[in-house]
Amino acid sequence: MKILSSAAAVLSGFILVISMSCTRDIKKSTIELTFGEGIxxxxxxxxxxxxxAPDMQPVYLSSFNHNSGVxxxxxxEVPPGPNRLFQxxxxxxxTSTETETFQYSEITKNVGSSPETLPMQLAQIGGSTTKxxxxxxxxxIDDVFPTGTILVRxxxxxxSPPMLIKKDLMLNGWFETFxxxxxxxxxxxxxxxxxxxxFNQVSFDxxxxxAPFSSAATWNLKFGVPKHYRFLGANATExxxxxxxxAMDIYMGHYS
Numbered sequence: 001m002k003i004l005s006s007a008a009a010v011l012s013g014f015i016l017v018i019s020m021s022c023t024r025d026i027k028k029s030t031i032e033l034t035f036g037e038g039i040x041x042x043x044x045x046x047x048x049x050x051x052x053a054p055d056m057q058p059v060y061l062s063s064f065n066h067n068s069g070v071x072x073x074x075x076x077e078v079p080p081g082p083n084r085l086f087q088x089x090x091x092x093x094x095t096s097t098e099t100e101t102f103q104y105s106e107i108t109k110n111v112g113s114s115p116e117t118l119p120m121q122l123a124q125i126g127g128s129t130t131k132x133x134x135x136x137x138x139x140x141i142d143d144v145f146p147t148g149t150i151l152v153r154x155x156x157x158x159x160s161p162p163m164l165i166k167k168d169l170m171l172n173g174w175f176e177t178f179x180x181x182x183x184x185x186x187x188x189x190x191x192x193x194x195x196x197x198x199f200n201q202v203s204f205d206x207x208x209x210x211a212p213f214s215s216a217a218t219w220n221l222k223f224g225v226p227k228h229y230r231f232l233g234a235n236a237t238e239x240x241x242x243x244x245x246x247a248m249d250i251y252m253g254h255y256s
Contacts (some may be wrong), residue, residue: 013119028077029111033050035088035120044069045100046112050163051076053084062166064091064249076132087163089154092255098227098244099128102185104156125156130227131181131247133204138173139255141196145173148193152177155186162188179204204249220253 014084033049047070062093063070078084090103091228102123138145150170153162168177170191180185181204225248232241 026089027080027113029080029113030075031078031086031111032073032115032117033086033088033120034067034117035090035105035122039254044072044090044091044137045093046158047074048089048163048165048166049076050087051072051078051084052087052161055079055081056084058164062165078111080111080113083108084111086120087156087160087162088122089156089163089165096126096226097128098246099130100180100246101128102126102156102180102245103156106156106160120153123150126184127182129180129182129185131224131249133179133181133249133251133252134176136176136181136205137251137253137255139170139175140173141256144195146191146194147171147173148191150177150198151190151192153188153190155188167192181247193230198255213218219252220247220255224249 030064036049046064047062049059049061058221059076059078061074061076063074085106085108087105087106092101092103093099094101098160104125105120105122107118109118124133131172144228148170150168152166152168154165157164165177167242177189178228179185179202183203186201188200188202190196191198192237228245229242232243
């Protein structure tokens with residue numbers, strides 16, 4: 001009995017060691033991404049960062065500040081390894097023209113165990129826009145109304161992987177999500193739980209009523225909200241206590 005008890009104790013300890021080694025956190029490297037050269041940070045309203053590779057979980061980071069802008073450097077933690085793809089998307093607002101542009105940069109590099117600084121040179125892609133787009137509606141897949149998470153992905157070009165820029169909720173088919181009203185900006189919307197592509201590489205254009213979703217829509221309505229201003233409150237510290245709210249195209253429909 002004592003021999004069996006000792007063997008059981010040894011076996012239990014062995015299993016514990018294996019369990020601890022398997023669940024131990026993977027050490028990550030600290031990478032500081034710097035950007036904004038040639039861009040005033042007060043105009044850099046948003047930054048989205050993706051880091052991907054076949055042998056690691058994707059890293060996603062986003063920061064937005066419509067009033068004072070965001071900073072010009074961010075730190076991400078990435079598992080060491082080869083071929084880490086760093087993608088940065090900046091949303092730049094021009095106060096003189098009241099337009100927004102997308103600025104993009106990507107670098108593929110091997111990541112070691114030591115901290116590094118990685119300069120990213122942002123450059124404009126696509127045109128400029130004065131409007132956002134909002135999509136409201138209900139989606140059914142063969143008469144099934146799904147519940148899950150919508151992954152909003154932006155296509156920076158025809159060769160780079162699409163970037164995850166936002167997650168939205170779908171509840172029993174009902175959803176709300178967003179885009180940019182620019183014919184050159186392509187977005188895809190994917191249901192995370194099943195991989196179902198809801199809308200694939202669509203753009204939002206003023207040219208037609210329902211161009212982005214005409215192939216998927218049972219019915220679709222589009223209308224516009226003009227640019228307006230929002231009062232920031234009596235305790236606002238800004239010299240002019242109003243924030244400009246850009247014009248918006250709104251799509252409402254039933255999609256399948």
